[in-house]
Amino acid sequence: MSLLIKGGRVVTAADDYIADVFVDDERISLIGLDLDLPADRVIDARGKYVLPGCVDPHTHLDMPFGGTVTIDDVEAGQISAAFGGTTCHVDFCIQPAGATFAEALAEWRAKADGKQTIDMGYHMAVTDLVNGGTLEELATLPGQGITSYKLFMAYKGALMVDDETLYRTMEVASKTGALVMVHAENGDVVDLLVREALAAGNTSPLYHALTRPPEAEGEATNRAIQLAHLAGAPLYVVHVTCKEAVEPIARAREAGWDVWGETCTQYFFNSLDDIARPNFEGAKYVYSPPVRDASNHDVLWNAVRGDALSVISTDHCAFLWDGQKTLGKDDFSKIPNGGPGLEDRLKMIHHFGVNEGRITLNRMVELLATNPAKLFGLYPRKGSVAVGSDADLVIFDPSREVTISASTHHSKADYSLYEGTKVTGAPDVVVLRGNILVENDELVASPGVGQFVRRARFGEELAQSKTASPA
Numbered sequence: 001m002s003l004l005i006k007g008g009r010v011v012t013a014a015d016d017y018i019a020d021v022f023v024d025d026e027r028i029s030l031i032g033l034d035l036d037l038p039a040d041r042v043i044d045a046r047g048k049y050v051l052p053g054c055v056d057p058h059t060h061l062d063m064p065f066g067g068t069v070t071i072d073d074v075e076a077g078q079i080s081a082a083f084g085g086t087t088c089h090v091d092f093c094i095q096p097a098g099a100t101f102a103e104a105l106a107e108w109r110a111k112a113d114g115k116q117t118i119d120m121g122y123h124m125a126v127t128d129l130v131n132g133g134t135l136e137e138l139a140t141l142p143g144q145g146i147t148s149y150k151l152f153m154a155y156k157g158a159l160m161v162d163d164e165t166l167y168r169t170m171e172v173a174s175k176t177g178a179l180v181m182v183h184a185e186n187g188d189v190v191d192l193l194v195r196e197a198l199a200a201g202n203t204s205p206l207y208h209a210l211t212r213p214p215e216a217e218g219e220a221t222n223r224a225i226q227l228a229h230l231a232g233a234p235l236y237v238v239h240v241t242c243k244e245a246v247e248p249i250a251r252a253r254e255a256g257w258d259v260w261g262e263t264c265t266q267y268f269f270n271s272l273d274d275i276a277r278p279n280f281e282g283a284k285y286v287y288s289p290p291v292r293d294a295s296n297h298d299v300l301w302n303a304v305r306g307d308a309l310s311v312i313s314t315d316h317c318a319f320l321w322d323g324q325k326t327l328g329k330d331d332f333s334k335i336p337n338g339g340p341g342l343e344d345r346l347k348m349i350h351h352f353g354v355n356e357g358r359i360t361l362n363r364m365v366e367l368l369a370t371n372p373a374k375l376f377g378l379y380p381r382k383g384s385v386a387v388g389s390d391a392d393l394v395i396f397d398p399s400r401e402v403t404i405s406a407s408t409h410h411s412k413a414d415y416s417l418y419e420g421t422k423v424t425g426a427p428d429v430v431v432l433r434g435n436i437l438v439e440n441d442e443l444v445a446s447p448g449v450g451q452f453v454r455r456a457r458f459g460e461e462l463a464q465s466k467t468a469s470p471a
């Protein structure tokens with residue numbers, strides 16, 4: 001199918017210009033002025049932005065966690081993503097205790113089979129190098145297109161790894177061309193603080209935040225940075241929330257170390273006031289690291305405007321409030337950690353970041369599409385509007401007014417972290433490899449159009465090809 005997108009304002013991380021974009025056979029084949037070519041479909045994009053499809057490098061779909069399973073499976077999560085202008089994501093394949101990495105991947109691939117509306121890849125979350133996967137097997141993953149290893153420094157007794165596992169994984173990454181990702185909180189200290197709070201009778205959601213202080217995030221962030229430097233591995237710190245974690249990342253980057261940081265939409269907007277809401281409403285805002293004091297909102301905007309943080313993801317990890325979050329009604333430590341957001345990232349960052357003058361339009365594209373594509377081996381196939389790239393495009397109406405609400409979002413979550421927020425600017429048409437996914441607020445593609453993408457090793461480019469190659 002060919003597609004001619006006429007007269008839009010093409011915005012990439014570097015450029016901003018009016019042009020026509022011609023798409024043929026899944027890729028962008030021509031960009032120019034007043035293109036006069038026959039096409040199966042012509043879209044008038046005058047007055048609209050033509051953006052690269054957003055790339056979300058941090059999602060949890062169909063994931064067992066906290067005594068339950070995330071409410072959005074691959075089908076629901078990816079449909080929600082498509083409505084939000086995200087056309088590619090990298091989800092976490094979590095190694096079950098005792099399982100090999102091959103077994104873990106088979107289990108996660110089965111969850112996605114036939115359900116994909118957008119393109120995707122996996123990070124491998126390493127949990128066990130003693131009884132399950134081996135260092136040798138870990139080293140084979142980049143050759144299979146799984147080019148990032150994730151380690152949890154928190155969630156003691158569940159996903160948390162010790163420093164030896166962390167460091168050994170970093171050593172492997174330094175040799176195989178994988179990017180190491182860390183959830184940086186000091187899990188031992190958090191676990192102790194949680195037990196102390198519960199023993200003192202402090203059971204409400206607010207104590208989730210109070211037992212995971214910014215210092216625990218700052219300490220683990222700095223530890224991971226130093227260990228990665230020692231091992232010679234590139235490091236990506238996920239979901240950074242506060243000054244204590246931004247500062248060591250900024251220092252490392254200023255020193256030229258291979259360190260990058262990500263924050264997530266919710267950390268710009270939610271705060272301790274939300275998790276303290278009465279009648280167990282606060283449980284909606286239980287995710288880790290936790291909401292912080294609102295003074296950190298500006299810290300994060302400054303960090304993404306400058307060079308300290310390089311990506312904004314969603315960490316979409318959706319649970320129902322009624323029936324899943326309520327598992328922790330009498331004990332905050334039993335509230336499943338995570339919140340929805342795949343659909344909201346572009347609209348929220350465009351409105352509060354670009355419209356309100358905190359970041360430029362180019363920087364928004366860089367944070368939501370180009371940098372995640374580059375860091376996770378998807379560029380230049382994904383993350384830009386360029387000849388030869390996959391035709392993953394968002395035709396975005398900067399003047400469209402939308403109210404964000406659980407009553408209209410496509411996640412199965414029964415609440416929104418931004419309920420009632422009015423924004424100006426929203427996707428009109430979302431395109432994946434030339435296939436129209438969303439138009440006029442309707443899903444017009446069927447699950448099955450999305451594909452697995454074999455990602456390139458860290459620092460390498462993903463060759464442009466006719467179609468995404470299955471991993």
Ligand code: URP
Binds near residue numbers: 286288338
């Ligand atoms: O609370 C969160 N963030 N849940 C998802 C798992 C993680 O730590 O990223």
Ligand code: ZN
Binds near residue numbers: 183238288289
């Ligand atoms: Zn995490």
Ligand code: ZN
Binds near residue numbers: 315
């Ligand atoms: Zn996460």
